[in-house]
Amino acid sequence: MEKSKGFWTKHTRKVRKPVRKRGLVPITRILQEFSPGDRVHIKIEPSIQKGMPHPRFHGYTGVVKGKRGRAYIVEIKDGNATKQIIALPVHLEAQKQ
Numbered sequence: 486m487e488k489s490k491g492f493w494t495k496h497t498r499k500v501r502k503p504v505r506k507r508g509l510v511p512i513t514r515i516l517q518e519f520s521p522g523d524r525v526h527i528k529i530e531p532s533i534q535k536g537m538p539h540p541r542f543h544g545y546t547g548v549v550k551g552k553r554g555r556a557y558i559v560e561i562k563d564g565n566a567t568k569q570i571i572a573l574p575v576h577l578e579a580q581k582q
Contacts, residue, residue, distance in 0.1 A: 496540035500531045508532065510575060517574045519557055523549045524580040527559065527572065536573025545570075546580060 509532055519525060529543045536556050547561035547570065557577060559570045 493540070496543075499540055499543055500529045502531055515573075515575045517577075517579070519549045519574065519577065519579070521549055521551055525549055525557075525559060525577040526580055527561070527570065527576060528578045530575045533573070533575050536571075537576055538570045538572045542570055 510530055514530070515533075524546060525548075527538055527542050527545045527547065529537055529540060538559075542561065542563075545561045545563075547559040550558045550560045550569065552558070553571055556571050556573050559572060559577065561568055561570060
């Protein structure tokens with residue numbers, strides 16, 4: 486039988502939390518605000534599955550281009566291509582300057 490090629494194939498270890506850090510995140514992380522032009526890191530929060538970008542973009546840094554509902558549109562460079570990722574704020578982290 487052929488091996489399954491599901492969404493989490495080869496990505497489960499990438500987004501797993503350490504044992505002592507498991508559970509929900511603080512509410513401030515869910516309610517954080519970004520404005521267009523802000524640079525953010527895509528850091529997937531595995532305890533919240535909604536609004537999660539594809540695991541291949543975990544660790545990328547991009548620029549916030551706008552808002553779509555509660556989520557943000559983040560523009561990243563993937564090789565020579567420019568891509569737009571839609572993610573909830575819990576999966577984004579402000580870049581320190």
